Amino acid sequence: xxxxxxxxxxxxxxxxxxxxxxxxxxxxxxxxxxxxxxxxxxxxxxxxxxxxxxxxxxxxxxxxxxxxxxxxxxxxxxxxxxxxxxxxxxxxxxxxxxxxxxxxxxxxxxxxxxxxxxxxxxxxxxxxxxxxxxxxxxxxxxxxxxxxxxxxxxxxxxxxxxxxxxxxxxxxxxxxxxxxxxxxxxxxxxxxxxxxxxxxxxxxxxxxxxxxxxxxxxxxxxxxxxxxxxx
Numbered sequence: 001x002x003x004x005x006x007x008x009x010x011x012x013x014x015x016x017x018x019x020x021x022x023x024x025x026x027x028x029x030x031x032x033x034x035x036x037x038x039x040x041x042x043x044x045x046x047x048x049x050x051x052x053x054x055x056x057x058x059x060x061x062x063x064x065x066x067x068x069x070x071x072x073x074x075x076x077x078x079x080x081x082x083x084x085x086x087x088x089x090x091x092x093x094x095x096x097x098x099x100x101x102x103x104x105x106x107x108x109x110x111x112x113x114x115x116x117x118x119x120x121x122x123x124x125x126x127x128x129x130x131x132x133x134x135x136x137x138x139x140x141x142x143x144x145x146x147x148x149x150x151x152x153x154x155x156x157x158x159x160x161x162x163x164x165x166x167x168x169x170x171x172x173x174x175x176x177x178x179x180x181x182x183x184x185x186x187x188x189x190x191x192x193x194x195x196x197x198x199x200x201x202x203x204x205x206x207x208x209x210x211x212x213x214x215x216x217x218x219x220x221x222x223x224x225x226x227x228x229x230x231x
Contacts, residue, residue, distance in 0.1 A: 049077035
């Protein structure tokens with residue numbers, strides 16, 4: 001930040017998974033989500049780090065009230081807010097044909113989970129993503145729409161099986177890079193980057209800074225925005 005003072009006060013949500021079949025390792029901070037589609041059931045794997053989610057957990061709000069609460073988008077945890085970062089982590093055992101969806105609130109705020117499930121069930125991965133982005137835009141498209149989808153078919157499973165016989169905990173400590181067979185990672189902010197003041201120009205700078213710092217080249221979205229001027 002000393003080299004990029006214009007980025008002071010910025011933060012990002014992060015939802016990342018590492019698939020090493022049959023295991024999925026999930027790391028999350030913020031309000032981007034991970035979903036698992038197994039059979040015909042769509043299940044949320046993450047819990048939003050938002051004020052209203054905290055209020056629901058404390059019994060102050062009902063889940064139904066949280067959906068329309070004026071502060072439903074207030075984030076209480078994000079990457080960059082505090083030097084002592086807190087993450088949610090969980091490990092899941094996958095099955096063949098499972099689908100893992102990562103998305104920003106630009107999708108789930110506009111498209112009901114029942115519709116997300118039906119689209120994933122009825123279409124190929126590429127077409128499903130296109131249809132979900134179109135559905136979110138048609139419903140209002142008020143925020144950045146970022147989507148990453150992994151389908152556990154034979155090809156993916158073969159490419160992510162572990163090649164060592166060491167126990168999980170030991171191998172992860174000795175060689176964490178072995179986990180990176182498949183990495184699905186979202187660095188999502190409003191408009192590609194999230195600035196505490198919701199500044200579009202600052203959001204662009206934050207996204208560029210994040211990608212350049214990680215040596216990832218030019219940034220690009222996994223999803224689409226309704227228009228270049230969309231908030």
